[in-house]
Amino acid sequence: MEKYQILFHGDGSSTSSSSSSAAAAAAINSYSFNLAGGAHSSTHFQVNQAEVIGTDATDQNNMKLGKKQEDKKNKKIKKQKYAFQTRSQVDILDDGYRWRKYGQKTVKDNRFPRSYYRCTYKGCNVKKQIQRLSKDEQVVVTTYEGMHTHPIENPAQDYEQSLRLMQTYTPI
DNA sequence: CGTCTTTGACCGGCGC
DNA sequence: GCGCCGGTCAAAGACG
Numbered sequence: 016m017e018k019y020q021i022l023f024h025g026d027g028s029s030t031s032s033s034s035s036s037a038a039a040a041a042a043i044n045s046y047s048f049n050l051a052g053g054a055h056s057s058t059h060f061q062v063n064q065a066e067v068i069g070t071d072a073t074d075q076n077n078m079k080l081g082k083k084q085e086d087k088k089n090k091k092i093k094k095q096k097y098a099f100q101t102r103s104q105v106d107i108l109d110d111g112y113r114w115r116k117y118g119q120k121t122v123k124d125n126r127f128p129r130s131y132y133r134c135t136y137k138g139c140n141v142k143k144q145i146q147r148l149s150k151d152e153q154v155v156v157t158t159y160e161g162m163h164t165h166p167i168e169n170p171a172q173d174y175e176q177s178l179r180l181m182q183t184y185t186p187i
Numbered sequence: 188c189g190t191c192t193t194t195g196a197c198c199g200g201c202g203c
Numbered sequence: 204g205c206g207c208c209g210g211t212c213a214a215a216g217a218c219g
Contacts, residue, residue: 113191114191115190115191115192116191116192116193117192117210117211117212117213118193118194118210118211118212119192119193119194120208120209120210120211122208122209123207123208123209129209129210131210131211133211135190135191144210188219189218189219190217190218190219191216191217191218192215192216192217192218193214193215193216193217194213194214194215194216195212195213195214196211196212196213196214197210197211197212197213198209198210198211198212199208199209199210199211200207200208200209200210201206201207201208202205202206202207202208203204203205203206203207
């Protein structure tokens with residue numbers, strides 16, 4: 016369970032966006048840390064891949080000012096998203112936050128539906144999507160959007176961790 | 188009784 | 204404009 020690996024890709028080519036990409040990378044690190052810290056009762060959990068999608072550049076401020084004010088890159092700045100793939104039997108990956116499911120859609124070219132979750136902490140608008148690859152149904156893709164504005168709340172993590180240890184030390 | 192799922196409706200973007 | 208596609212809303216229900 017100690018072994019996990021994250022590969023960054025896709026962000027190096029998009030030049031600029033220096034600081035924000037660093038923030039995104041930090042966010043990914045924190046997430047991967049939490050995930051690697053356990054909380055899965057499933058056997059094999061491994062982060063294979065992490066990807067930064069888009070960059071965040073205080074777009075709300077820019078929009079509010081209304082001034083073009085260097086719309087820089089003037090591309091539509093999509094919200095900061097980052098995704099990674101995990102190989103797991105179950106798609107409920109408890110990363111220590113409380114999520115409320117608010118939607119599920121079937122996507123084209125994928126026989127598995129995509130689930131939409133939102134963080135239930137008051138004022139915290141972090142969202143995540145979970146979908147499974149039809150190509151390899153062992154792989155679950157988790158896409159996070161935004162950063163949590165509160166510390167992780169995970170009353171069950173210790174329990175899960177100890178449970179995992181029990182499973183490790185007492186193979187039947 | 189509060190919390191979280193379920194599920195169709197709804198809506199906006201985009202290609203034709 | 205129209206219809207597809209992906210994301211969200213919200214009412215109703217499940218569950219502890």
